Amino acid sequence: MNNNWKEGRKILLGVTGGIAAYKIPALVRLIKKAGCEVEIILTKSAENFVAPMTLETLSGKKIWNDKNFDSTIPHVKLAEWADVFLIAPCTANTIAKIAHGISDNLLTSAAVACDSEIMIFPAMNEKMFNAPVTQENLKILAGRNFKIISPAEGPLACGVNGKGRMPEPENILLEIFRSLCPVKDLAGKNVLVTAGPTHEYLDPVRFISNPSSGKMGAAMARAAWYRGADVKIISGPVEIESYGFEVIKIKSALEMLEAVKNNLEWADYIVKAAAVGDYRAKNFSAHKIKREGRENFSVELESNPDIAHEIGKIKGDKKILIGFAAETDNLSSNARGKLERKNLDYILANEISSSNAGFASDYNKLHLISREQNQSEKIFSGLKEDIAFDVWDFIK
Ligand SMILES: Cc1cc2nc3c(=O)[nH]c(=O)nc-3n(C[C@H](O)[C@H](O)[C@H](O)COP(=O)(O)O)c2cc1C
Structure with a gap:
């Protein structure tokens, strides 16, 4: 297989209003460094957490939002353009909306209009993640064309440890490549x-x-x-x-x-x-072998299996x-x-x-x-x- 399959790929990145959005500029840099193209849709609330200008500078493109779109019907066209579509971080709010077909902004409209796989990176406080309503909404999405990337355990922005952390940008890039990989011949192995x-x-x-x-x-x-x-x-x-x-x-x-x-x-x-x-030492010494008084030193070895x-x-x-x-x-x-x-x-x-x-x-x-x-x-x-x-x- 041609090993250039990662280069020049088209990535559609949806960003919602979670604190983990602070990691998104680093992700955009990594995507560009890997030679891929990226289009970004921000929700209104995401703009409280990450500046559009930062993302425009790093991606080299205008970002898309509810005010900034042209006559090309972007919610349909963007998903068709993309080789991979991910939403990172994805709030409990956006998860709930797309699970129930609510398409009241450009990002949720693009998600509902898309019939290929969308990767969802939930990121939130552990209680919010474990809430029955969030888990039920995730289950609905997992049964459709969504791939849920489970958040990691660790320190959360709210000051507690728990499950709810978005993966680091390098690891999100690995997930993007896994999704883009043109052969899946080891699936299930x-x-x-x-x-x-x-x-x-x-x-x-x-x-x-x-x-x-x-x-x-x-x-x-x-x-x-x-x-x-x-x-x-x-x-x-x-x-x-x-x-x-x-x-x-x-x-x-x-x-x-x-x-x-x-x-x-x-x-x-x-x-x-x-x-x-x-080989391994035939006689492991439980105490540090002393140097004093030894000019030469030999170790008897025995074969390892x-x-x-x-x-x-x-x-x-x-x-x-x-x-x-x-x-x-x-x-x-x-x-x-x-x-x-x-x-x-x-x-x-x-x-x-x-x-x-x-x-x-x-x-x-x-x-x-x-x-x-x-x-x-x-x-x-x-x-x-x-x-x-x-x-x-x-x-x-
Ligand atoms: C300081 C602050 C931090 C927040 N962090 C998160 C978060 O990490 N995850 C989450 O699901 N919601 C979080 N929220 C709530 C969302 O911002 C809120 O539900 C918002 O309506 C989401 O809009 P969106 O899904 O359209 O981006 C936070 C809210 C505030 C004020």
């Missing part, structure tokens, strides 16, 4: 991804590890999420952009194996992108197991051997010896070898986030 390094502790303060950043695993996870999958990531100790995923944090290879086994039944696809330590191999033995025929192999030499033949030995369905061999690919880089060069297609080999190179899409294209 569960994808389990392992990512990052493991830390194999020698004592409470020292460990053996590797430079894996988790970026390739995160890219495979994000691409699967865009394509409609439910995604869980089992991640070693690295920061991973986790919006939309359940993230299970582990440290050691043994913890990773246990977490993979615990989630195996749930998974349709298992992507083993983590760089798992092959090979997680892909363990999963390959028990996964059955229905689950697809995708392994990664970091290789410096004889890449293809080593990878083919691993594909067979570990009962993988696909293996992606990394060329970690090349300078601008592999560990911690944003780029990668991968040789994909497939069991189904008689071990035929395909090479992908470029940005990890783009390669991840191409890999899913191939697998699907």
Whole structure:
């Protein structure tokens, strides 16, 4: 698939009178930075929370409101123009109106006139969100052409903690891209991804590890999420952009194996992108190992279980197991051997010896070898986030 699917897309953004409207200028900047076009409709009340001039400057366009429209019947035309229509933040008031067909302003008219999907980002005080009337109205919308993006829990503007926060602008952009993604071939599928390094502790303060950043695993996870999958990531100790995923944090290879086994039944696809330590200390020291009096120091290591191999033995025929192999030499033949030995369905061999690919880089060069297609080999190179899409294209 062409990886330019995010660029030049047309976004219709409705903004209502909630306090979370203060985040909208940042969202508009991100949308423009991503190379998309945006048209904005403000309710009268939204103008109390965000200045039209700010949004006009950032979007490069006049905003639409009940006073500012031309003879083009904008409430119909704007929704037809848009590739995606979202209302963020969406007040309890606007939710109630559109659930009941009340179209007394330009935004509610556009929402009622639109027959394609509209994303709703409710944002309000927790009591207002949990009120039976709001929940019933959301249920009505969810049963129609609306996709409700549940608010997050956290500190609310009214000074209490609760469920009602609008997602951060970066995460709203991810939801926009998920909606825009031209393929939804993983909808209804569960994808389990392992990512990052493991830390194999020698004592409470020292460990053996590797430079894996988790970026390739995160890219495979994000691409699967865009394509409609439910995604869980089992991640070693690295920061991973986790919006939309359940993230299970582990440290050691043994913890990773246990977490993979615990989630195996749930998974349709298992992507083993983590760089798992092959060895751990044979004798973990519960106390910090002292330096004094030691010129040399050796540690006896013992083998960690090979997680892909363990999963390959028990996964059955229905689950697809995708392994990664970091290789410096004889890449293809080593990878083919691993594909067979570990009962993988696909293996992606990394060329970690090349300078601008592999560990911690944003780029990668991968040789994909497939069991189904008689071990035929395909090479992908470029940005990890783009390669991840191409890999899913191939697998699907
Ligand atoms: C200071 C203040 C903050 C408000 N914050 C919210 C909010 O976060 N969410 C919400 O649903 N309503 C909130 N409201 C109420 C809405 O502004 C009010 O229902 C308004 O009529 C919404 O109009 P609209 O839906 O046409 O934008 C707030 C009101 C005030 C005065």
